[in-house]
Amino acid sequence: MATDHRQRRDRPADRRHLPSARPGRPPAHCSRTSGWSAPSSSTPRQLSGGMRQRVSLLRTVVQGRPVMLLDEPFGALDAITRDELQQWLLEMWRRHGWTILLITHDIREAVLLSDVVHVFSPRPARILASVHVDRDIDRGADFGLDPRVPPLEAQLHAELTKGMAGA
Structure with missing residues (x-):
């Protein structure tokens, strides 16, 4: 039995995994x-x-x-x-x-938010390289100052450039 998206969205079963909260919040x-600060209305x-x-x-x-x-x-x-x-x-x-x-297409963001960064080729996509990011790197305000970050970013940039050249 097919249902359209409005029926699926309104079914209580779709919300069974959501923690209770006031509607709109x-x-x-x-x-x-x-940083949520918008009024519920x-x-x-x-x-x-x-x-x-x-x-x-x-x-x-x-x-x-x-x-x-x-x-x-x-x-x-x-x-x-x-x-x-x-x-x-x-x-x-x-x-x-x-x-x-x-x-993401942002190299700095990939290093900041990842344990492992996979570089993909253009279509058909396949993994060209995997770069591991040390969990000990401080991911706070001084992230970019850590001496381990620039080499990771350079390695990812080189892999992306190499991948694009091979496309």
Whole structure:
């Protein structure tokens, strides 16, 4: 029996994994650390791009799944909001121990948010290289100053360049 997307969205079973929260608000344990400050009466059109991205991340997080797929989650954000949300995601990752598959074209972001960075070829996609990022690297404000970061970024840049040349 086929159902359209409106019926699926409104079924209570779709919400059985969500922690309880007031309608229109994220759960308190996530909103306190995510910078959520929009009133619950706000519609998506009334939210800034950064706030929409926060809502999108919160919608993913509150599902409580052990694996998350994030496809360019910070690409359209200004630098300050991107830094804030990246740090928030790192804190949530430390706290909850999720497995996160992050798709990004930003080399610094890949190193900051990853334990392993896989470099893919152009279509048909295949893994060209895998670069391991030491978990001991401080992922805070001084991340870029760690002497282990620039060589990782250079290695990833070289692999991407080599991959594009072979396309």
